[in-house]
Every structure is written in C-alpha cells, then in structure tokens.
Amino acid sequence: MYTVFVYIIMKSEIEQFLIEKIKKDGVIPFSSFMNITLFHENYGYYNTSNIFGDKGDFITSPITSSLFGESMANEFINLSSNKNNLNILEMGGGDGSLAVSMMKYLSKLNCLPNTYIILESSAKLKEQQIKIFKKEVPELFNLFVWIKDLNIDNFEGLVVANEFFDVNPTERFKIKNNNFEKLFINFNDDDFEYVWNESDDILEKNLDIALNKKEIKLPDNYMSEINTVYSDWISKLDKSIKSGVIFVIDYGYNSEEYFASERSDGTLVCIHNHQSNFNPLANIGKQDISSFVNFSHLSNLAIKNNFLVDGYLSQSSFLLNLGILDIYENKEYDVNQKLIELNKLKNILLPNTMGEIFKVLILKKNITKKLVSTKEFNKIEKL
Numbered sequence: 066m067y068t069v070f071v072y073i074i075m076k077s078e079i080e081q082f083l084i085e086k087i088k089k090d091g092v093i094p095f096s097s098f099m100n101i102t103l104f105h106e107n108y109g110y111y112n113t114s115n116i117f118g119d120k121g122d123f124i125t126s127p128i129t130s131s132l133f134g135e136s137m138a139n140e141f142i143n144l145s146s147n148k149n150n151l152n153i154l155e156m157g158g159g160d161g162s163l164a165v166s167m168m169k170y171l172s173k174l175n176c177l178p179n180t181y182i183i184l185e186s187s188a189k190l191k192e193q194q195i196k197i198f199k200k201e202v203p204e205l206f207n208l209f210v211w212i213k214d215l216n217i218d219n220f221e222g223l224v225v226a227n228e229f230f231d232v233n234p235t236e237r238f239k240i241k242n243n244n245f246e247k248l249f250i251n252f253n254d255d256d257f258e259y260v261w262n263e264s265d266d267i268l269e270k271n272l273d274i275a276l277n278k279k280e281i282k283l284p285d286n287y288m289s290e291i292n293t294v295y296s297d298w299i300s301k302l303d304k305s306i307k308s309g310v311i312f313v314i315d316y317g318y319n320s321e322e323y324f325a326s327e328r329s330d331g332t333l334v335c336i337h338n339h340q341s342n343f344n345p346l347a348n349i350g351k352q353d354i355s356s357f358v359n360f361s362h363l364s365n366l367a368i369k370n371n372f373l374v375d376g377y378l379s380q381s382s383f384l385l386n387l388g389i390l391d392i393y394e395n396k397e398y399d400v401n402q403k404l405i406e407l408n409k410l411k412n413i414l415l416p417n418t419m420g421e422i423f424k425v426l427i428l429k430k431n432i433t434k435k436l437v438s439t440k441e442f443n444k445i446e447k448l
C-alpha cells in the first residue's frame with residue numbers, strides 16, 4: 066500500500082501513463098515513447114508546455130523574423146501568376162508566426178490564398194494560433210482552416226513544413242555484430258531504461274530507401290536514427306495534392322552526412338529552457354525531443370510517390386533566391402528598427418546561425434512553372 070502511494074506521488078501523469086502502457090504491452094519502441102511524451106493529448110509536451118519564444122524552450126526562424134515567411138510568400142505569388150485560387154498548407158503551425166507574416170505580406174500585395182490550412186495536432190497551439198490571428202490579421206481570420214490529419218481533396222498551392230519533420234517520432238537503431246538492433250523503452254524498478262532488441266523489416270526497409278544503394282559501412286555499436294513515419298506523410302501528401310510545391314525546411318543532412326562515422330551517437334537532441342541535452346529519458350513530457358532530418362530519405366520517398374525533386378539548398382541560399390534582401394531593403398523602418406531587423410535577418414541567414422545547418426528540400430507535383438526558390442545555388446546532386 067505504502068509503495069503504491071509513494072509511486073503515485075513521485076511520478077508525473079505522463080510517466081504513470083507510460084508505466085501503465087509498458088506494464089500492459091511490454092517494452093515500447095522509442096518512436097512510441099517519443100510520440101507519447103511529445104504529443105499525448107493531455108500530458109504531452111506540445112499540449113502542456115510553453116514552447117516558443119524567450120519565455121519558452123526555443124525560437125524558430127518565422128518567430129525570429131517576419132522576413133522568413135514573407136520570402137516564402139514570394140514563391141506563392143510566382144505560382145499564382147499561372148493559376149488563381151491557390152491555397153497554402155502549413156504542416157505544424159507552431160505559435161502562428163509564419164502564417165501571420167505570409168498572410169500580411171500577401172494581403173498587401175493583393176495575392177491572398179483561397180484558404181490557409183493549418184495541420185495541427187496540439188489543441189493548446191491551435192488556441193494560440195487563433196488568438197494571434199484574431200489580433201494580427203482579424204480581417205483575414207475566415208481564410209484559416211484547421212485540420213488534425215492530412216486528408217485533403219485536390220489541394221492546389223504551396224505546402225510549408227518548417228521544423229515539422231524533426232519532431233516526427235523516430236526509431237533509433239544500433240549495429241551489433243553486423244546486425245541491426247532497434248531501441249525500446251522499459252520501466253524497471255523505479256526508472257525508465259533502454260532495451261535493445263532485434264530490428265524489424267520496416268526499419269530496415271526504410272534504411273534501404275534512405276541509402277538508395279549507397280554503400281555505407283557502419284562500425285559495431287554505431288547508433289543513429291531512421292524515421293519510419295516519413296513514408297506515411299509523403300504518401301498522404303501525394304494523395305492530398307493535385308498540383309503544388311512543398312518546402313521542407315529543417316536542420317538535417319543527406320544520408321552520407323547523416324550516417325558519417327563520427328556521428329556515432331546519432332542526431333537526437335532534447336531541448337529544455339533553451340539548453341540542449343541528449344537524454345530523452347530526462348524531463349519526460351517537459352522537454353522537446355527531435356532528430357535531424359534525413360533529406361535523402363525524404364527525397365527518395367518523394368520520388369516513389371509521384372513528386373519531382375526540384376531543389377536541395379541551404380536555408381540561406383533558399384531565402385536569397387526568394388528575395389529576402391530586397392524585402393528587407395524595401396521596408397520602411399526607422400533607424401533603430403532597421404538595426405534590430407538586420408540582426409534578426411543575420412540570425413536566419415548567416416552560416417554560423419540558422420543559414421547553413423538548416424536545409425530546404427523542394428518538391429513539386431504537376432507544376433511546370435519555374436520556381437524562384439531554386440533558381441541558383443541548387444545542391445540537388447548532394448541528395
């Protein structure tokens with residue numbers, strides 16, 4: 066009786082939920098653990114925490130500067146010159162900053178989308194988005210539509226996924242005596258712990274797709290990530306899109322860099338109070354967990370699903386192509402504001418900040434128009 070009492074007091078609700086699940090189902094794959102800790106509808110990090118901004122855990126490019134969204138809106142304008150009534154789909158709306166900057170800019174230039182659809186699983190973030198849209202763009206509020214699952218009929222337009230794929234629950238694998246092992250999570254005595262079991266066909270099939278016949282020799286005990294959820298998203302995008310362009314923007318690598326021998330602990334990173342750590346079993350439900358995006362994997366899946374891969378660029382090259390410097394120069398700032406905006410611009414553009422570590426994969430389907438975002442500096446051959 067006493068031990069049960071202590072156990073309930075010491076463990077948070079999300080930990081109790083995980084313990085019950087492990088008791089019932091046995092050890093759970095790392096991806097299930099990540100899915101629950103981030104997205105459980107009552108206790109998950111994305112439904113309970115203050116995530117974005119100075120008072121939250123981290124800041125993304127659209128929160129840093131409105132120039133980020135405004136630049137991307139230029140591609141929407143380019144696509145709209147061929148066809149009216151296009152839409153925008155944002156995968157993972159965050160605090161709503163990206164939508165606000167794109168919609169304000171497009172409204173000024175008289176090129177609004179038919180609808181701005183937000184794929185959002187977090188009820189808390191949806192509330193936050195509604196609040197910011199009512200405050201910042203009340204006259205455009207009726208253009209916003211929220212969806213919880215990606216299942217749209219005949220979408221035509223621009224899809225943007227900024228820092229969406231890195232929080233997709235990933236699997237972790239290890240090489241042991243020339244075999245693959247897959248990571249599971251157990252609860253033993255009083256702690257969550259790692260358990261390495263035999264891997265499975267889905268994990269190995271996804272690795273094959275990511276490597277696409279490239280020979281990569283991984284040494285014993287090498288650990289990394291492979292995301293088996295990517296394929297569901299790419300196939301849902303294929304089913305939803307009649308014609309359009311997709312921007313996948315995230316920190317990540319091609320497969321060679323991803324599985325480089327020196328990266329032998331993988332790419333998983335956790336963030337709590339603007340500090341990173343590498344222990345997903347710490348601060349359960351109170352920290353972000355993400356893994357770097359494998360752009361070769363996404364691109365190989367896209368090719369199998371009726372998409373054309375149009376570009377692979379650094380964030381900095383992508384934004385320069387989209388005219389970010391002109392947008393900055395043409396704004397009417399006072400001297401002080403101009404300096405503040407310049408510093409924000411540097412944060413999203415320069416190589417030592419977000420400009421190089423963030424990459425952009427650009428996919429298209431049934432689009433003949435030449436894209437602005439890929440006009441120069443394209444490194445597509447690196448995928």
Ligand SMILES: C[S@@+](CC[C@H](N)C(=O)[O-])C[C@H]1O[C@@H](n2cnc3c(N)ncnc32)[C@H](O)[C@@H]1O
Nearest residue numbers: 111125157158159184185186187190227228229
């Ligand atoms: C790291 S945030 C990025 C937010 C925003 N794009 C930005 O750049 O500021 C990830 C976003 O994706 C949403 N998200 C993650 N997985 C999702 C899923 N499976 N379905 C819908 N939304 C999801 C989160 O709730 C959150 O809004």
